[in-house]
Amino acid sequence: MTELDKLLKRFWQYSQTHCLISDNDKIVVAYSGGTDSTAMLYLLWKLRFMHGLTLLAVHINHQLRGEEANRDEDFAKEFCLGINVPIIVRKLVFTSRSDLENQARIKRFEALNQILKMYRFDKIALAHQMNDQAETILMNLFRGCGLNGMAGIRTKVGTVIHPMLCFGAVDVHQILKIAGIEARQDSTNALPIYNRNRVRHEIIPKITEHFNPAFIERATQQSSIFRLADTYVREKAAGLLKKIIIEHLPEGSILDISKLKSLHEIESYYCLKHIFAMAAGTNNDFFMNTYSEIIRIMHSDGSKEKILSHQVLIRKQYEELMIINTRGIELEERPEPLVIEEDRTRAVYQNFRFTFKHLKVIPKEADGAHVIPTVIIDAEKIRFPFSIRTRVAGDRFVPIGMQHSKKLKEFFIDEKVAVFERDKVPIMDDGEKIFWVVPFRISDLVKRDESSSRFLQINAEQIDTGRKRQAARKKHDLMEENDESNEL
DSSP states (O other), X not given: OOHHHHHHHHHHHHHHHTTOOOTTXXXXXXXXXXXXXXXXXXXXXXXXXXXXXXXXXXXXXXXXXXXXXXXXXXXXXXXXXXXXXXXXXXXOOOSOOTTHHHHHHHHHHHHHHHHHHXXXXXXXXXXXXXXXXXXXXXXXXXXXXXXXXXXXXXSEETTEEOGGGGOOHHXXXXXXXXXXXXXXXXXXXXXXXXXXXXXXXXXXXXXXXXXXXXXXXXXXXXXXXXXXXHHHHHHXXXXXXXXXXXXXXXXXXXXXXXXXXXXXXXXXXXXXXXXXXXXXXXXXXXXXXXXXHXXXXXXXXXXXXEEEGGGEEEEEETTEEEEEEOTTOOOOOOOOOEEEOTTOOEEEETTEEEEEEEESSOXXXXXXXXXXXXXXXXXXXXXXXXXXXXXXXXXXXXXXXXXXOEEXXXXXXXXXXXXXXXXXXXXXXXXXXXXXXXXXXXXXXXXXXXXOOOEEEEEEEESOXXXXXXXXOOOOXXXXXXXXXXXX
């Protein structure tokens, strides 16, 4: 068995062990023309007939290095032509020079995923190898990561695979040497202005020289252990979420604080991380300080709220913890209750103008069903003064037509009232009972009947009728950061 045969066997066995590549797969190969991606494309090309693989190379020209980037593109085209692999080139355009690394990563994945779907391919192959894994783990550690960060680059995330993680940089160069291929070198990989380059050229060489010459291999082994631990806790947290989530919202979720407090700290961390990610629309940017801030709010006295990164609002109210995204939602302070004396005829509360009129005889036009936004109730069945207020935890009332009380929260869910609108709904409460949830339903306890002799007519006119109820924002698809694991 030749040296190349041994490397091919290791490559294929690794892909099989981690369920990365199957016979007859159609694979989009992210091909820069550099050392790692050239070695990966070459190995896949060598295996294509034996395993029925269909290959499509995609070269992303970032257009940030001028003529050098164009030469990389020319090399990629020429190499693919030489081995008879079709290639697609995508040129990226950046409108801003800030945070170019992050912008480039996002645009690369957008392009690769677009081509994957357009041509109905199965997988996207990226050429990260063991040295990249070690660099990623160190960078995540420096940022203050958790288990997931220490797991580094995952072998497979969705349709994205990393079949070269079984090789180190020495192996990759050996593959190209045997094949007689000379790949392109990106000059920016040597510039110390990027953190990854400093880790690659300064920190890792010192570690291997002074602490452990096998650091690259050891880091890769440890990443597998952290990945197993992260997967275990993540799966356990997914089961726990069913118990602590009170309500799913388009904007996020409402959690049961008492049940959240009963969890082990690592369980609550993963549960909160998952809910935060769903609200934020990204798996990134949940750090230990984010978790600590949520815990502080959760344990605070009384109501408390704060907006964290990605405009995610954390609100504690009684024994409920709301985690929602506030993009496109107007936040307002909740008003104090308004006291209504028996002789009062007008009032303004929230977005409504109310008029009150005492009657001894019901007008003919109002006879029959209870009409909204004007209601006529039995004045003998309410106590004065009553208050107009907003909801509080534990509110219940008996909607007209029902014999038993119902949680106000459940009533709002049934009426499809958006979460942020619920705090704006006027509640009429006489101290003993809620008798009108404006403008939805009066209570069965104050409906008029044949024995009624005094009535109270209440009209609720919306002040700003042109203002639309805030619709629930569309859910953001969580972006999987497939080339690097940046999650905490």
